[in-house]
Amino acid sequence: MAALVMTELKTVGALVVWARQSLDLAGVSNAAQEAMWLLEHALGVRSHQLVSEVERLVALDAWTRAESLVMRRAAREPLQYLLGTQEFYGLDFSVSPAVLIPRPETELLIKEVVRHVGSHSTVTIVDVGTGSGCVAVTLASLLNGTRILAIDQSPEALAVAKNNAARHAVGDRIEWLEGDLLAPLQGRQLVGSVDVIVSNPPYIAEADWAVLEPEVRVFEPRLALVGGQQGTEFHARLLQDSQEFLAPGGLLVMEIGQDQAPMVRQIAEQVGGYAALRVVEDAAGIERVVIAQRLG
Numbered sequence: 428m429a430a431l432v433m434t435e436l437k438t439v440g441a442l443v444v445w446a447r448q449s450l451d452l453a454g455v456s457n458a459a460q461e462a463m464w465l466l467e468h469a470l471g472v473r474s475h476q477l478v479s480e481v482e483r484l485v486a487l488d489a490w491t492r493a494e495s496l497v498m499r500r501a502a503r504e505p506l507q508y509l510l511g512t513q514e515f516y517g518l519d520f521s522v523s524p525a526v527l528i529p530r531p532e533t534e535l536l537i538k539e540v541v542r543h544v545g546s547h548s549t550v551t552i553v554d555v556g557t558g559s560g561c562v563a564v565t566l567a568s569l570l571n572g573t574r575i576l577a578i579d580q581s582p583e584a585l586a587v588a589k590n591n592a593a594r595h596a597v598g599d600r601i602e603w604l605e606g607d608l609l610a611p612l613q614g615r616q617l618v619g620s621v622d623v624i625v626s627n628p629p630y631i632a633e634a635d636w637a638v639l640e641p642e643v644r645v646f647e648p649r650l651a652l653v654g655g656q657q658g659t660e661f662h663a664r665l666l667q668d669s670q671e672f673l674a675p676g677g678l679l680v681m682e683i684g685q686d687q688a689p690m691v692r693q694i695a696e697q698v699g700g701y702a703a704l705r706v707v708e709d710a711a712g713i714e715r716v717v718i719a720q721r722l723g
């Protein structure tokens with residue numbers, strides 16, 4: 428690993444130069460900016476102080492904190508796990524290695540669900556694979572009066588999600604369920620009555636796992652990422668299992684991986700029971716969300 432090691436107590440200016448060089452040498456693409464964010468966090472200062480107080484000596488405990496964070500980032504641990512937070516749809520979410528770091532493209536799920544729900548207030552929404560809770564919590568904070576159920580197989584992820592819901596004062600609006608996909612809905616009088624099932628499921632194909640960036644492959648939970656041999660296995664199960672719970676005209680809204688739209692469309696046609704399938708592109712022009720409407 429290519430990180431430099433600091434050997435003697437130095438100034439803020441020297442720490443900034445060392446941090447930037449260490450991240451640069453480790454191949455972190457946004458090294459200068461990330462060095463500043465890590466040092467702001469470690470030293471408890473604002474970025475302008477890192478520039479204006481270059482001569483100030485760094486206290487030993489702050490130095491140790493900074494050194495540890497920079498070394499971990501140089502070992503390609505994701506910045507968000509080190510800072511403990513990621514912004515999603517304008518809200519801050521706590522993140523830990525138990526959850527996938529929310530991605531900007533997942534905001535498309537929110538836009539599509541909000542567009543569908545509109546001003547209807549008595550709506551039931553299920554978020555499958557809630558992870559950090561970014562989808563469920565954002566929807567709860569945008570859509571007053573909706574009933575939201577959030578499912579994940581990982582109890583550790585659910586703990587993070589609950590914490591995020593409390594942070595955004597929607598904890599009492601979301602029911603948290605641990606289990607496999609839609610199985611936890613059984614026995615809850617939800618058959619044929621759910622308006623929207625939304626999911627960002629694991630969708631990386633097994634073979635693509637090895638070529639992922641180290642930040643993702645080594646540090647993010649494999650359970651959150653790998654979807655099976657094809658990568659579309661979760662979409663297939665969701666298309667199949669959602670039929671029991673969706674109300675007539677209800678929507679299944681799923682994030683997909685690049686180039687998966689044709690395969691998911693084919694699966695939907697084989698499964699049947701859906702009136703229309705719409706594919707939505709993200710800001711980069713990549714087909715990113717599939718929306719299947721249950722026959723009315």
Ligand SMILES: C[S@@+](CC[C@H](N)C(=O)[O-])C[C@H]1O[C@@H](n2cnc3c(N)ncnc32)[C@H](O)[C@@H]1O
Nearest residue numbers: 529556557558579580581607608627628629651
């Ligand atoms: C791609 S992550 C999405 C997390 C979050 N919704 C987001 O968009 O950032 C997929 C999530 O599905 C969960 N998961 C994986 N397999 C599952 C299963 N069989 N049943 C329920 N949840 C599952 C993982 O634990 C993970 O939190």
